[in-house]
Amino acid sequence: MNINVTAKTVNLTDTRTSALASIIVTATLGAALLFMAGFAQSATLHDTAHDSRHAIGFPCH
Ligand SMILES: [Zn+2]
Structure with a gap:
């Protein structure tokens, strides 16, 4: 029987990548909300x- 236990490691590159991904996702969501609300056809939504x-x-x- 062979049991393989692998520890999860987080290195600096992963941390930076996920931080950058968070910023991009947040900025995209914010811009999408802003433009969707700004150019909404529905007066109620606007x-x-x-x-x-x-x-x-x-x-x-
Ligand atoms: Zn106003």
């Missing part, structure tokens, strides 16, 4: 996003 911006104190107009 107004909701607009009200949310004011609710969190984000500069709007």
